[in-house]
Amino acid sequence: MSDLLERLRAQGWRLTAQRRVVAEVLDGDHVHLTAEEVHARAAARLPEISRATVYNTLGELVGLGEVLEVATDGRAKRYDPNAHQPHHHLVCSGCGTVRDVHPTGDPLAELPPRERYGFQVAEAEVIYRGLCPSCA
Amino acid sequence: MSDLLERLRAQGWRLTAQRRVVAEVLDGDHVHLTAEEVHARAAARLPEISRATVYNTLGELVGLGEVLEVATDGRAKRYDPNAHQPHHHLVCSGCGTVRDVHPTGDPLAELPPRERYGFQVAEAEVIYRGLCPSCA
């Protein structure tokens, strides 16, 4: 986590209380918060923090490759701090819980050239859907 | 297409001009329109059709399994009439164009039991991202 703050600082990021709190809120495993959730948790520590700042900061972290944006449903995007280890997502259709998962095989390698339509394919994102133990 | 209308009628669907136009707009291959786009095209043929009706009809078609909902970006959902042949999607990060693709291998089979966290996994959805020939 402090690694993250150091890396950001090294890239010329100005370190403000707001940015620090947002980064701290995103720390941990299997964290997939929506922007509103990030704002709520950040506001618990820094009550004056604004929604706009949370959106700005999340957008910057995504741009810097430190956080991933995941659209698990048609609703709010979720933010995943596990950006340096390749993985995919398992989502509960009932409650929306998200887990990071590591399938065998590489989906990118499984798309034959003739199925690429001349695209320069850069990445593959897999979302598994099902019911979690509590919802089943 | 008329097959679709027949199937729907067989399921007790009341056939109105509005529903027919929405179904017609969705006819074809590699069709991935947003609700607004469906509305615009439907309104070209039936000017009085309302947004609410388009949303209702799309929702019903999805519920009946005749159309798939695809969230390719954080923005509007897209509606894919190719619901009876399993496939995934290739999305251009530049212009948002979507193509249906058929990778080899089955992503579901590639998720080991210990990576399922007790979930009853029902489906896997793969989105390939890259740049289309025009955007590259």
Next chain:
DNA sequence: TTCTTGACTTGGACTCTGTCCATCGTAGGA
């Protein structure tokens, strides 16, 4: 330590996507 300045934050207005609801219209069976 204090000053300076440009980057950052704020909050409110705004946009986009989608849902809801009361009312009106009509498909299709009797």
Next chain:
DNA sequence: TCCTACGATGGACAGAGTCCAAGTCAAGAA
């Protein structure tokens, strides 16, 4: 042809996210 329940309408509303003008402050300079 008539009836009526199902479907359509449009306007209000809600959720998620963006934009902007004005105020604030981190961090380098003196």
